[in-house]
Amino acid sequence: MDPQCSGQDIVRCSLCKTDVTPLHCTVCFIHLCEDCEDKHTSDSSKVHNVVSFKQLLSIPSIPKCSMHSTERYKFHCKQCNVLICALCVSSNEHKQHNIVGILEHYKKNQNAIRRDLQELDKFIYPEYSEVISAIPTQRADVEEHTPKMKEVLINQEEALHLEIDFIIQKKLADIDEINSQLLTAIYREEEALINTMEEISMFILDMSLMDESDVCLVSKYRSKNEQFRQNLFKHNISLQNLCHQDIKREKLSELAGSMPSSSKETVEQNNPQQSQKSNSGYTDILLLESPVLLTELNTGYKFLYEVSSWKYKEIWTSGEPNFMKLYNLQGKLLKSIQTITGNTPDDITVTRRGEHVYTDYGDRSINVVCVTHLLLFRIPETKSKTDVLIRTLIRLKGWTPRFLCSSSLDNLLVMMISDDGKQTKIVRYCDSTEKESIQFDDKGKPLYSSGYTTMYLSENRNTDICVADFAAREVVVVSSAGKLRFRYTGPPLTTNGIFRPVGITTDSQCRILTTDRENDLIHIVDKDGHFLRYIDNCGLDYPRGLSVDSEDNLLVAEYYTGSQ
Template sequence: MDPRTSAQDVMRCDLCETAVVQTHCDTCLVKLCKACVGEHFSADLSKPHKIVDFKDRKSTPLYPGCTSHDKEQCEMYCKHCDRPVCLSCLASKQHLGHELSKVLQVLDEKKDIIIKERNELNDMIYPTYQDMASNVQNRLSQIEKEYGDLSTAITKHGEDWHREIDILVKKLKAKVDEMKNKQLQTLQKQLNEINKNISDIKEEINSMETAIDTNNLSQLFSIMSNVPRYLNLPHKLIPLLPKFIPGKIHWEELSKIFGALSPSSLTTDKNGYSMKTTQKSPEAGSYPPVKQLFDEPETVTTIDTGYVTLYNVACLSDEEIWTNGYDSNMKLFNINHGSLLKSITAKSVNKPWDIAVTKSGDVVYTDYSDRTMNIVKNEKIEVVIRLENWRPGSVCSTSSGDLLVIMDSDDNKQAKVVRYSGSTEIKTIQFDDKGKPLYSSGSYSRYITENKNLDICVSDWGAKAVVVVNQAGKLRFRYTGHTPALQNKLFKPLGITTDSQSRILIADRDNHCVHIIDQDGQFLRYIDCGLSNPWGLCTDTNDNLFVAQLLNIQVKKIKYLQ
């Protein structure tokens, strides 16, 4: 592997980009090897370059430049004028009688203020907004379920009636959807605003952290906190759901007595939100715990599965994994001992296309040829969904308990993602804002997972890309691989999973590695660990990675986070 492109490489000189860093220019904030020091000096002779050992970087104070006198540095601070001043300013008698302090003294005072405000953001404001986001998200999920129950009640009542009332049933269900969408949009809007504030708060915390650690006084004085704005919390919205009130069957007054929906609305909780002090932001190390990537990921254990070829792996717990390969059997293995605990044969003679584990611990698998999605409960297989004109591919279980399925049309000209609550279809994702297909057409391998931020991530082998949309189905980004690839092969993603840090991990079979990207699509590094044709992926609750290898039919457990 080229050390200049390795994800585990040491820091390199900013000039030659090859030699190891040995020194640092505290004036220009540039990393240098010893051989490049002279070149750096000669590149800009107008600056008083301060070269120090790299371990002593940022030890030299960088005084602000004077706005009134070129090339003069401000070593004093006029409290009356509230700005740094140089010796020439003082000599001009403009600050005669003003209270003056050394600028380094003001620096310490400013840092104390920033540290205090950073701590307030870190310890109270940030966790409060995290709590609000969780609260609104839970309400969104609850509304989805309760509105689903409402629609089911209307449907059940409608089934007691003759087919002539079907149109009335549809109208009422449409009204339910309209009410639901209106409330969801209102709550989603608030959630978006809260998440925006969370993002802004994190950015401010990071800026303050940088300012506290810097010796660049100009950067320090530029820090302006928005703490008062975040202290003004939004109203807490409480959705009031409509009720379905069934009426007795009376054919003459069908439209009146079938039933009606009570109005829906959102009220404001007078108590509202309150500031939290028991949690801290991720930067403070507790919400969620920040886990750094290992410089060298390590293989913990290897499990032989006995398939002809191995495709997928799904974690049942931190001790057990389900697998499926090129036959109709799904096998449960003990991770620590590598022993086979159970084997279940799919209902049809076809091999399962993909497997997933639900929140309740049941196994769900898709049968591409049979057009079914099935669930295994107490070793008995039930058909949950049978499709028409579409074939199910990859499936995943979401944090809310829903199932996400990516499927192909029978003519292989369309692909889409469908969200199911039980057997009820509640959302379809197929096109972007311009009406163009999000996913490639054709019977290519595609895999799907939900990220911790509720993004829906699809690895699209046909498109040679990972397609990530938000919960509403709006395209966020496409990841098309990282250059250079480890084996110089095209990026054709297969298995996909996420971890507790919202990082996305993608199997790259042809390059014999796993890509790690952040939740916004930025490449972080590769994991190879001697992988051979990696296909399926999953992670457990401790962020251990499990990789199903196609041809050597082994599952590798890899530790890649500290």
């Protein structure tokens, strides 16, 4: 008799057989009286879950195992995505698989169903309705716009014909001019040769009539043959050819005007959900369905703040105590460097030239560190051991540098706060020269929170500047010119707690990744601020710093464990 379905039978304790049985173990599927509860739960070989019969009625009926008819399903295998019993667990088929309790899995999926239903009903379905309602307008716009595009193309055709006609007429005139110059030169040469021939004829006649017996006359003779030989040469006329290039249809097409290669491209550009699949100008790289842990490094920090990677597969870290450490991907410590002042860096970054840069809150400085095996050039000011070179690049007055990142132009973007803590701004530096300041929106309101809060930043591949504003509970994204693009405050529907972003980075597809420290997960957002997904199923523990390496692998710094 099924203990969960036997409503009219006398319910007895499975151990002492007494009629008073107010309890039930959902793990062992047996009834218990209060006297036998302690005896049953004292078996430490398994975890028991004893509930009242009232609670039992709310627990779903669990069927028997299809492989072992005497056993009920108790677990769920994540790898195989099947329900299994205790005997299935002990078999080799599910060895080393990720096994969870059936009720835990049931409740998790039950919550997911309710959450998905709510999202479908309140957000996704209305959005579809809104998009569909706009289609007639879009269709009318297309039908109205197409004749205009054709008119522009026809006008361009006429303009191209006029330009080609002008060019051809100019070239024809040039050919006529060259022809005239050549003929004039030939005529002049012909006239000179004829005159010389007449002179030779007269000279021949004189020589024929000369009296060779006249000593005086013969003595005065001077030969002109050398002169005549020098003047006798054939003038080769260089006939010029027209050097033309092959007509390339693609080049002519560009002159006629450019447009999307297909209607599909035009439509997909307006679909935020496609941002994960296609970013114009970039090679498509899809997100993994589930994250794969490639390696784990124990850095030994009490508190791990930040991680920054470079193309040579080496990783910089910073935290407490106040050392910056350089590791390779095998976890080998290559270098451990203390700051000049002994203060803990607020933030670190690596430039395109391989320079390691850090901010020192204590003395308001931005400093450059170079390790000799990474140097592309040497820095003259040495303030450490011979194989480590450190120099102060910038020291501020009235402001304190906090967080920073390297840009695509190899500039530095520095987040700083005023001495009174009331103002916050981003300054772009080229070497030590200030090039740009970003502080207010178009309405003159501050873009970022004030006060001594965490605000890591990263430049996206499209040159947007992304800031994780912890105090404001949002990610603020501005263009390279400092114009506000959007503020991301989390997905529209979530069962998680308050969104507090800390670390932030971007990948080759312009996706934005930020750590949600309070909820132990990572948000992935497209370049326009649309939520794509979480990374929430890899056991993250208080994630803080983020970095993406040259192969789009994600590096995560765990604040308390010191792991990455």
